[in-house]
Amino acid sequence: MNKFPTIGILGGGQLAQMLALDGYPLGFRFVFFDPTADACAGLVGELMVADYDNEIALEEFANKCDFITYDFENVPVDAAKFVAKRSDVFPHPNVLKIAQDRLNEKVLFREQLKLPVGDFFTVDSYSELVFAAKSCEKNGFLKTRRMGYDGKGQHRITENTDLKSLWDKLEGGSFILEKAVDFKREVSVILARNIQGEISCYELCENKHKEGILTTTLVPAVESKNSLMAFDYAKKIANALNYVGVLTVEMFETDDGLLINEMAPRVHNSGHWSIEGAVTSQFENHLRAGIGLPLGSTDMSKGFSAMINWIGEIPVVSLTTKEKDVYWHIYGKQNRPGRKVGHSTVVADNAQDLHSKVVHLAQLLGAKK
C-alpha cells in the first residue's frame, strides 16, 4: 500500500463526502467522479465531471487512484468494470450487478442462501401484473427491478388500484410485485468485511421511514431479540459475495421473525449515526476494509445513538446552536423538497436518556426551522 493512498469514488453525493471527511484524518487522498458539476462531494475534494460512459475520463480517473469504491449502488456496472481493470475496486463490480436488480437480490437471498424473504412475483407484462396482484391478495408494492431508491419507482397496489391504467402509465419495463408485509418495524444490519474475510457488525439499527425516505434511526434497535439472527443473515450474504467494505442489509421484523428486504453494497443512511455513535464510523471502516487495514471497533461510543435526517430543508438551528451530544451534518446541497440535505446525531448513555435527547432534538429541529 502507498503511504497515503488515493481513493476514487464513483458518484459524488453525501456518502462520498462523508467517506472523505472520515478518510482525511487517516492521511488518505480522494478523487470523486460524477456526471453532475455540483455534486456535493466536490465541496471537499477533487471532482471529475464526466458521464459514466466516458472511457477517456474513466481512465484518467482510474490512473489517479490506488483504490476505487462507490457512492451509490446504481453506478453503471460497465464503468465499475472498466476502472477495475486499472485499479483495485471494492466491493467487486459483480456485487453491484446483483444489487442493482431487485430480482437478482431476491434470488440470491432465497434460492442461493435459503434466507427468508417476503413473497414476490416478477412482472414483465400486464397479464403478469394481474396474476401477481391476485396472488398477493391485492396488497403489495410494484417496484422497478432497477434504479429505485428512497421510494422512487414504487407503486402501492391495493384493491382500488386500476391495474390497466397503472400498466399503461408505466409504458413497460421489468418489475417485481412484493406482497405487503405486516411488519412491526424495519431494521438494518451494517457490517464491515475486510479482504481477509473478517466481519464486524454494528449494533442493529431500527429505522423509521416517511414516504419511502428514511427519517430516523435508533441504535441499538429497542428489544432487538432478533439481532443475532439478523447479523447471521447479513454475514451469510457478505460471505457468499466475498464482500469487501461496508454492506447494509435491510430487514422487516414480523411476528414470525425476520424477512430480508434488500441490500446496499455501500455505507448507508441508517449508519450515519456511527460517525459519533460508534468507536469507528461506517465510513472509516469501509475504507479500512477496502484498503486492507484491520477493521476498527464497531462498538457504540456511548451506548446509544440516534440519527434524524433533514429532508428538503436545512434547519436554521444547525448553524445557531451547538450542544453537547448533539451533532449537525450539513451536506452543502441546496434545499429541495424530498432531498436529503443533512442529518443530526445524538449519543446517550442509556435508552431513557436517548429518548429524552431525541425528543429535545426533534423540538429543536421543529421549533426553529
Added chain:
Amino acid sequence: MNKFPTIGILGGGQLAQMLALDGYPLGFRFVFFDPTADACAGLVGELMVADYDNEIALEEFANKCDFITYDFENVPVDAAKFVAKRSDVFPHPNVLKIAQDRLNEKVLFREQLKLPVGDFFTVDSYSELVFAAKSCEKNGFLKTRRMGYDGKGQHRITENTDLKSLWDKLEGGSFILEKAVDFKREVSVILARNIQGEISCYELCENKHKEGILTTTLVPAVESKNSLMAFDYAKKIANALNYVGVLTVEMFETDDGLLINEMAPRVHNSGHWSIEGAVTSQFENHLRAGIGLPLGSTDMSKGFSAMINWIGEIPVVSLTTKEKDVYWHIYGKQNRPGRKVGHSTVVADNAQDLHSKVVHLAQLLGAKK
C-alpha cells in the same frame, strides 16, 4: 451571509486542514493560499499556489472568498491587508502585525495592558547584547523579534555563552533577550471572541515541550488555581485588540503567579484536543466567530482530555488500531525530523482515567512505532 460561505485561508498547513475538516459539516467551502505546492491543506480542498506578494493571485483568491483567515501568524501583513480590501478578513491584519513581533507583543502586554510579563531587553547590536546578557544574569533566551516558531530562532544564553561569536554568527537583526523564568509549568488559554464581542474560553491547557516543540497538552490543567486569572488576562488582550476568532495566549505559571509569554492570533496546537475533547472544537469556533454565528459551547465533552503530538514520524499504530476514546489525526505530510505530522487525542471521565489512558496511549505510540 451567503447560505454556504466560502472561506479562504492564507497558509495551507495542518491548521488550515483542520479548519476545513471541521467547517465542511457546517456547509462552508474552503480555498487555501500557499506558496508551497504540497501544502497539506491542499489534500482536503482547493489550493492556490502562489507567493504572498503575487497580487494577481491574491486578488483572484480574495474574489473567491466571503471570509479570509490565517493558518499561521507569519503571513505577510501586506498580503493580509491586500485581501482585506476585497473580502472580510479575521482577525484584523493589525493583529498579525503585533503578533509577528515579540517586542510589539510585550509592549502591548506590559505597557498598554499592564499585564505581567518576564523581564526582557531589546537587542539590536553587540553592545546591547552584552548589556542585556548582564542584566539577565547570563540566564535567558535570545529570540528573533520576528518569524520564530517551534523554538526556531532562539538561542540559550548562559554564563558559558560566547556572546561575540554568537553575535557574529547571527549577522545582525532585531532580537529580544528574555530573562529565563523559573516556571512550574506552561499553560495556554484558548478563547473564541465573536464580532459581537462575546468571549468563550476553553479550559486551561497545560503544555509540555521538548526542544521548543509542543509534545503534550493536558486539559484541564491540573490544580489550575490560576485559571480564572489566566482567562482574565487573555480576555483583556482579546478585548484590547477587538479580536475576532480564536486567540491563544501562552503563559508561564510561577510561584509568584502567571507571566504572559506570547500570543498566537489563530487556532493553536495546544487546542487540538478540542476536536473530540470539547463540545465545539477551536476550529469550528474560529469559523463561527469570524462569520458572525453564535459561538458553540467550549465545555469539555467528557470532562478531561489530552493531546500527544507526533513529531517527525507517523506512528504505524494510527493505521492499525482504533480504540474507544482514542483518536488519530494524520495530516498527510511526509515524515521529517522535527516536523509535526499528526497528533492523537484521548478523552476521559476523570483525572485518574485520563492519566491511565495517556500512559496507555504513550505505550501504543512508543511500542509500535
